[in-house]
Amino acid sequence: MTKWLEKTLGEVTSFMKKGIPPKYTVEESEKTIRVLNQKCNRNFEISYSESRLHDCEKKIVPADKMLRAGDVLINSTGIGTAGRVAQVVEVKGPTTIDGHMILLRPSEELNPIYYGYAVKAFQSQIEGLAEGSTGQTEINRMRLQDEVIIKYPKDKLVQENIGRFLSNIDDKIKTNTEINKNLEEQVSVLYQSWFEDFEITNGVCPENWSYQELSTIADIASGKRPPVKSDNCNEKTPISIVGAASVMGFTSEANHTDKILVTGRVGTHGVVQRFNTPCWTSDNTLVITSPYYEFTNQILHRIDYSAMNRGSTQPLITQGDMKKVVVLVPDENTLAKFEEFAGSLMLKWEANNKENVKLASLRDTLLPKLMSGELDASNLDL
Secondary structure, three states: OOOEEEEEOHHHEEEEEEOEOOOEEOOOOOOEEEEEOHHHEEOOEEOOOOOEEEEOOOOOOOHHHOOOOOOEEEEOEOOOOOOOEEEOOOOOOOEEEEOOEEEEEEOOOOOHHHHHHHHHOOHHHHHOOEEOOOOOOEEOHHHHHHHOEEEEEOOHHHHHHHHHHHHHHHHHHHHHHHHHHHHHHHHHHHHHHHHOOOHHHOOOOOOOOEEEEHHHOOEEEEOOOOOOOEOOOOOOOOEEEEOOOOEEEEEOOOOEOOOEEEEEOEOOOOOOEEEOOOEEEOOOEEEEEOOOHHHHHHHHOOOOHHHHOOOOOOOEOOHHHHHOOEEEEOOHHHHHHHHHHHHHHHHHHHHHHHHHHHHHHHHHHHHHHHHHOOOOHHHOOO
């Protein structure tokens, strides 16, 4: 039986420091490096899409604050963001972090991948270490080091086994996500070919195609405030609450069980979400249903939402404005063919998405049990 040890996070961490105050620039050169910030850390993953450029001529970055594969990052400030944990899997060129993130590296006792998942397992507790007044909350690093207790098998081969098992699940999720991006691109190219470049009609828009308001092919309604809201998915609140850009919590019942498209009404605009399972669409969303689901989905991805914004301090799009969006509608036969071709591609998308939900649930269920020794890791099926 593997012997398990228990130490504070500080005792199993060889390096823990905040990032740099960057000197930002907009032009990339040999003297610039990437800087990650809070927005780059979501859903236990690091994304470079929100990263910025730091000018090394104006400020030299210490070598120990240059990121390496396996580094663990924690958002250190901000309401709703402080405490988020992610591990750097791949460093895409020279990269550092700004002062709103904390960089951690394990001691020699721990396998780096195991260490990353061990810290992720305590994200909820770490989020609770944020202190300060409204708008100025920050993770207390002394409490982070002393109050988070890490359990680990003494045998590093067992640590490696556990880390590899969990990373295999995440790798499968990433593979499915990349496949889905490709499927989305294929459908988008198909739409452009047929309805923007008119390649199926010799480059000419047919006379029996017409410009109509979106409301002629789709029903548009607003979401509602959920009866209850929880941060956790459990027996009492098993239904996802859909916000303007993502799932924002869980509730006790669904207000939609049909196949819907959801986009933001208040706040974030331009994010289009697909749902084919029971969910609750919140009051900051617009809900779109249509017999021409895939065609409508492509239209929603091409709308200029900024032109419809009625809000000043709080962005707002009304049902009425969305219904009046003018779109090119082909004849029913062409619409049906597009739905058939696009639908066949997106069926695979749906299957991959469902598998990802199950895999993420499996990972999140097993994570605390594997990190505590409750499950025997010696016989894991990799």
